[in-house]
Every structure is written in structure tokens, then in C-alpha cells.
Amino acid sequence: MDAVKSRLEKLREDKSPGDDNLSPRLLKMISKEIAQPVTILLNKSMSEGDVPLDWRSANVTPIFKKGCRNQPENYRPVSLTSQLSKVLE
Numbered sequence: 001m002d003a004v005k006s007r008l009e010k011l012r013e014d015k016s017p018g019d020d021n022l023s024p025r026l027l028k029m030i031s032k033e034i035a036q037p038v039t040i041l042l043n044k045s046m047s048e049g050d051v052p053l054d055w056r057s058a059n060v061t062p063i064f065k066k067g068c069r070n071q072p073e074n075y076r077p078v079s080l081t082s083q084l085s086k087v088l089e
Contacts, residue, residue: 004042005035007087018082019057027083042088055085 008031011024027034045051062075 001035001039004039004087005031008035008038011083011086015083016080018080018085019059020054020082020084022083024083024086038084038087045088051085051088055082055088057081 008027011028013023013025013028015024017023041052058079058081060077060079063078065074065076067074
């Protein structure tokens with residue numbers, strides 16, 4: 001539980017929330033309260049070998065790099081995943 005709490009407290013607040021709309025700032029602020037339930041979820045996930053679907057889904061957005069905006073190769077994909085999946089990493 002201490003490791004999960006520590007990982008929650010180290011989330012970068014300047015990152016965007018994923019599909020679940022849980023901002024890292026919120027998760028960081030309530031890390032003491034949610035450390036135990038998140039630990040239970042992580043342990044269950046590891047024992048069953050299955051990660052919750054919400055933690056696996058991502059919004060992929062093209063971000064312009066440089067050059068002509070009409071060329072697809074001038075974009076790079078950025079994936080917005082759940083901040084709770086960052087704790088699992």
C-alpha cells in the first residue's frame with residue numbers, strides 16, 4: 001500500500017487525464033484515501049492476470065510536429081491513458 005501511495009503522490013500534475021477523466025492533481029490530493037482501494041484493485045488485477053478495461057483504453061491524438069500540415073507524416077501520435085495505469089507501470 002505504501003508503494004501505491006508513493007506512486008500516486010509522484011504523479012505529474014501537468015499531465016492530462018485519460019478516458020476516466022481523473023486528473024493527476026486530484027489523484028495526488030486524495031492519495032492517502034485511495035491508496036488502499038487502488039492497492040486492492042492492483043493486487044486483484046495481478047493475481048487474475050487481467051487489467052481493467054478502463055486502464056487499457058487510450059485516446060490517441062495526432063500532434064503536429066513540423067512541415068506541411070497536409071502531410072500525415074508530419075504528425076506524431078500521443079496516447080492519453082488513465083492516470084491510474086501509471087501507478088501500475
